[in-house]
Amino acid sequence: MEISSDYINILKREGDKALTVCKSLNTKTEFTNTISSVVKDDFRGVSYKAEHILLRDVVKVFEGFLDIHQGSFKVVTKIKFILVYFYEKLQGRDLSATYDLKKLNELPLSSHFDKNINIIRTASFFEAVEEMENEFVLPSILLKTQSEQALNIISFINRIALLIVNADGTITEKERGFLKQMSDKTNNPKIFIKKAKYNEVPEDDTIEIVLQELNELIGLSDIKKNIEDLTNFLQIQKIREEKGLKSSNNSLHAVFMGPPGTGKTTVARLLGRIYKHLGYLEKGHLVETDRAGMVAGYVGQTAIKADEIIKSAIGGVLFIDEAYALTSGGLNDFGSEAIEVLLKRMEDYRDDLVIVVAGYPDEMQGFIQTNPGLQSRFNRYFKFDHFTAVALLDVFKLFAKKSDFKLTEDAEEKLKEILDRIYEKRHKGFGNARTIRNLFEKIIERQANRIISIEPITEEILMTLTEDDIPEILKTVKEIILFEVEE
Template sequence: MNKENNTPTQPITAEYFDILKKEGAKAWTSCIHLNADKKFTSAITGMAKTDSAAITYKAEHILLRDIVKVFTAFSLTYDDFGAIPIKTKFILVYLYEKLQGRDLSKTYDLKKINELPYSSQFDKNINLIRETSFFEAKEEMETEFILPAILTKIKSKQTVSIASSINRIALLMAKADDTITEKEEEVLKQISDKVNNPKIVIGTSKYEEIPEDDTLEIVLAELQELIGLENIKKNVEDLTNFLKIQKIREEKGLKTATNSLHAVFMGPPGTGKTTVARMLGRIYKHLGYLEKGHLVETDRAGLVAGYVGQTAIKTDEIITAALGGVLFIDEAYSLTSGGFNDFGKEAIETLLKRMEDHRKNLVIVVAGYPDEMEVFIQSNPGLQSRFNRYFEFDHFAANELLDICKLIAKKGDFMLTPDAEEKLLEILERVYEKRHRGFGNARTVRNLFEKIIERQANRIVEMTPITEKLLITLTEEDIPEILKTVKEILVFDEEE
């Protein structure tokens, strides 16, 4: 077939159609298995738009959505719709029919199959398929391939099969005219990257992979660059050295101490608990204790559902996504704060069971205020036996808060004048002196910095010319009034 005029010089042969039928059959079989998987059906809602979460989606709906995305990607490499190879269009139509439970090979012979693309209705059907909302993905997943993302998240055995199927369908569309252009090669690479390394979204929880080309030396250097946290740095360094030696003993066939990598982070908000948990995952990965070292960050809302039986499913989904890495549970004590019949207890029991099932490939870090965390750990013998590493995070001192603010400024291409630093330090000293346990620390500094750059913008907006020096310099005038700011910060933190 000629790309220029779509003349039928390359008909759909019996051999080619047989390849397409096999791909359709594999996809259909995979969808049947997935629809019977409770973990899969439960995970679907986490990828759907909020207003469509009540819709009952099946695997074939989501796969069709992803196949349409593949077709759209290749269609954009052509100047107009008519230039798209007929075989590419036919692949879309055939798979659409197959995943709707209709097999064209049982309805039409090969002669009729080759006539279909030239009917007046064919292109209209293509557009209808493209316009159909098979699955409404949440905003952050709209540009992603949904089925591979769901399967990766739940660690499904169908993950490789579905990813391979989508990649093969993409290759069939690219080679529909027996040639692959540079643009099509680039599209194939982009599809492969997204399908094989899908973005992970877990409801309100956060999923963070470790940086590319990461090393143990890089992590430890970043740890030392953190402002303050001297006792935490020493604790992590001691733990790292201990784990290194345990690995060496293991390699030499010597007995090793029992390594419990789970940890309790106790301290107020904004003191670096999540940052350090992220680093621990990377360290464990580089030392060979975790497979991936990624971080899944969640809280009570991410684990507990509102009705019987669903909390275990929801918690299990989060844990599955965290396998091979670190599950960080902020304000973990809230799991025991709902009373006797609260579903938080169900979440804890699920956590304890999975910690035992995956003790060699899952690390859980629970975090929160010191007093509440002590009560939380003591509330359940299972928690006491599994958590024996405690890290105590304290409030940042005023000079450390100033250093954090200066670092934020540097990263944003700003610079504080000496007068600005002096005024800002006075604010921070007064806030630190009157701090309460809910004081936001680094979070408070970030909020204050946003006000500072807003004031700077108002100061310089009418100046001419606006030079680079003017844009980057933060003066004493840009720092808000001291007493008023201190009062606002303390009230804000109390409300939080």
């Protein structure tokens, strides 16, 4: 298929724009710092530029296109030419300036052309961490850092996908699906942050769905009432705004106080979604982290590390577990640097960032009192209590139901005895739902050992947990209490 001068001009125009963006990005300290967070540890010493990462993403488009055809598609010359052209362009070499139109059409006919294609396909332009190997890295970095260039790069990648798909002059339904997939993945790339977890808002989410999930949580009656009251208050504030009436200055930052395993992270995730649906946050996602995710061991590095995580939460909620650990390192600790960055960003993005700090009640009160800036910004406090023995049993039954298990009456009675005793002997660090998950896993292992020699193993046998599967009461209680005290 002949490559026209108009087609070359299209490629040149796209390449020039992309190269200009890349060169601009390379001058941004924040961008170059963030690269290190998504590169494999063994390659952190390599000086990567935006062009390298973009080339890697362009090859991902090419490979993705080949994958949807699963070997049944003969790659047309134009597609190969597109790949080679941008490979050269993003390295500063313009084929259209080096060769005339006749020569450009002859290039794909060269005996070395297909060999060069294979070299490009297997080249290591950028070694991404395992979690990002199948993702588009440059859009992820740019959206994570809130870069104004994100849209330009996302548009460029999608235009490359369109050029590849339309190279033979037709677009099949399968290829339309591929284009939609490319658009979805580039516009909503996976966000990876070391020492942090990124939680997206589910598709087709609504405020009704979130409130239903809140109501279905086991226990947490006071927390659910507090969240419902807050939701009603915020809805009324929005209605007042719409009618031109004055509304209260709503600080949405919160302190979650309570022991582990009581649903603090789950509630924070629901809260982000509620804020989104009420119009207080743009995205409503949740980023989970702790001291390890925000504090570095060298001067100047903590500010970079903390800033990256905080910016990734813009439009949503940043959940900092055991936040008091930021102030536990003494006078020469870098945790105070992370707090200063946090306070500054809370002010910079006060209209589209919510911070939730969490941990044990006494420690959290002490943490907030260490800094006047923290005291002035956090005025919503939620207290999470230990689950009751009844609630712990409900948690166990929920784990069992989700995994296709059921308890016999005798098994349930024995389990209740364990949970009653555990609850009576609970201490500050009792793990609540986490403890029950560990106990559940231990019990289904015991069941597996019991039934492995049964012939035949029916579905009923596989699903049923009997009294024999529940471990000895006193020994189990002692192990759980002692283990958690040590933890």
